[in-house]
Amino acid sequence: MKLVVTVPAYNEENSIGKVIKEIPRIQEKVDRVEILVINDGSTDHTADAADIAGADRIISHVRNLGLGVSFRDGLNEALDMGADVIVNIDADLQYNGAEIPKLIEPILQGNADIVIGDRQIDKLDHMPTGKVMGNKLATWVTRRITHLPIRDAQSGFRAFSREAALKMNLTGDYTYVQETLIQAANKNLVVDQIPIEFRKRSGESRLVSNLLSYAMSAGATMVRSYRDYxxxxxxxxxxxxxxxxxxxxxxxxxxxxxxxxxxxxxxxxxxxxxxxxxxxxxxxxxxxxxxxxxxxxxxxxxxxxxxxx
Ligand SMILES: Nc1nc2c(ncn2[C@@H]2O[C@H](COP(=O)(O)OP(=O)(O)OP(=O)(O)O)[C@@H](O)[C@H]2O)c(=O)[nH]1
Ligand SMILES: [Mg+2]
The missing domain is CATH 1.10.287 (Helix Hairpins)
Structure with a gap:
């Protein structure tokens, strides 16, 4: 059983090392854990920091191509690396890598194809109101489209079984969060959710997100989903x-x-x-x-x- 942890990163030299070090390398029921960093055209020392911290593989884009592209590349590369389970975690230290064993458990048990880490947004005191509302709107839209009882559609801490990853054919450049869930629903994959920790971000957000951008992205996702499915x-x-x-x-x-x-x-x-x-x-x-x-x-x-x- 091989686990590959993908870490998309754009100018995260201050946090990526800590993220990599926090990922447990020895886990029950897992023979090997490898870390794959997708350095998306960073203009700082993200790749060096990842290397020093012990990343097993680093893919670098010559220029910034977007989180959606990076996630897609990460998923395909992880499959090439022989992953049986793939976990995605952000490079900004907001998610806790120590929770990975908990996140992949439903997949190892054979009870889920995809597991979403639920940030429990209502309980957070550090997320700005605009962002809380944007997240809720996007989650509501995702629930409407997928008919799945999703609680946190925008979470970047997720686990995929190899089968689920093979079935994803993603096209979005900007993000992947909703597209993966829409495809999961249309391919009858089992999506599980578990509560996770979500810390305050220390640096600037890399994905500029305000209520308007959430609303536009949610609207576009909805239109595209009806058109396609x-x-x-x-x-x-x-x-x-x-x-x-x-x-x-x-x-x-x-x-x-x-x-x-x-x-x-x-x-x-x-x-x-x-x-x-x-x-x-x-x-x-x-x-x-x-x-x-x-x-x-x-x-x-x-x-x-x-x-x-
Ligand atoms: N590959 C790639 N990664 C990106 C890009 N923008 C952001 N990221 C990464 O995607 C992850 C999520 O980005 P964040 O800026 O934290 O977005 P967010 O978590 O929605 O927003 P915050 O709550 O402000 O942190 C981080 O690991 C970023 O480094 C990008 O253009 N390309
Ligand atoms: Mg973040």
Whole structure:
């Protein structure tokens, strides 16, 4: 049983060494623990600090590519390193590496594919109100999309089984936190959650996050998720709105046409109705096409899974 701990880091020279040293190298039921740092174009000495602290492998991006890219690279590299279980932990010392054995336990027991460390945001006294609200909004959106009882969708302290990691096909550059959960839900993976410690950050946040950026990211995630996973429902809903407005606007025209056979007195309404009905029907047809793409995507993901395996 091999555990690989991935640590995405962007300018974290002050904390990354402590994070690495805090990760227990000897753990029950685990034969080997390796630490993989993804140094995302840091302009400080993050890579040196990680090396001195004993990181087993360091991947460095020439420039900053974003946390989403770094997480994805980390997951793939960990799979290449032969990981049976992968844990992600942030490089800012907010999570406690000593809690890793607790985090991976449900996976080792065979009871979960993914385990999220729940920061129990309501109990924290050091998180600014804007951030608490942003986190809650993002978690609420994730719950709506996934239908999973997620308590802390934005947590960066997570464990993945090898199977779960093989099934992730991530595309987001900025972050991975919600995309992984949405895919988990759509692939029927079992997601468990356990309460964890979350300390105050000592340096500046690397991911600029205020309420507005949380809201925009949550909104975009929602739209993308409906587009990708429930296209027929999403496009049909849009189409039906146009059809209803069109038909309501055209009620008089239709009635007049059925009794007299002409639409002449209501020409503007007739044109409006025609346009709205055409747009509505088109949206439904887009939905059917997108549904076909979704089927293709499922097949392609199966191929990718087998290739990676
Ligand atoms: N690879 C990579 N990592 C990043 C980037 N931005 C942030 N990180 C890392 O991702 C982790 C989380 O970033 P933080 O800035 O702590 O974000 P946060 O935890 O949501 O915000 P805080 O509560 O302010 O700490 C840290 O380990 C960062 O070093 C980035 O652009 N690329
Ligand atoms: Mg942080």
């Amino acid at each position: 429930q296209p027929l429902k999403a496009f049909t809903a849009i189409g039906v709105v146009f059809l209803i407005i069109g038909l309501v606007a055209g009620l008089r025209v239709i009635r007049h046409y059925l009794t007299t056979g002409t639409v002449t007195p209501y020409l503007p309404s007739a044109v409006l109705t025609t346009v709205l009905v055409i747009v509505g029907l088109q949206a439904v047809v887009f939905g059917l096409l997108a549904d076909m793409l979704k089927t293709q995507r499922t097949f392609q993901e199966e191929i990718l899974y087998r290739l990676k395996k």
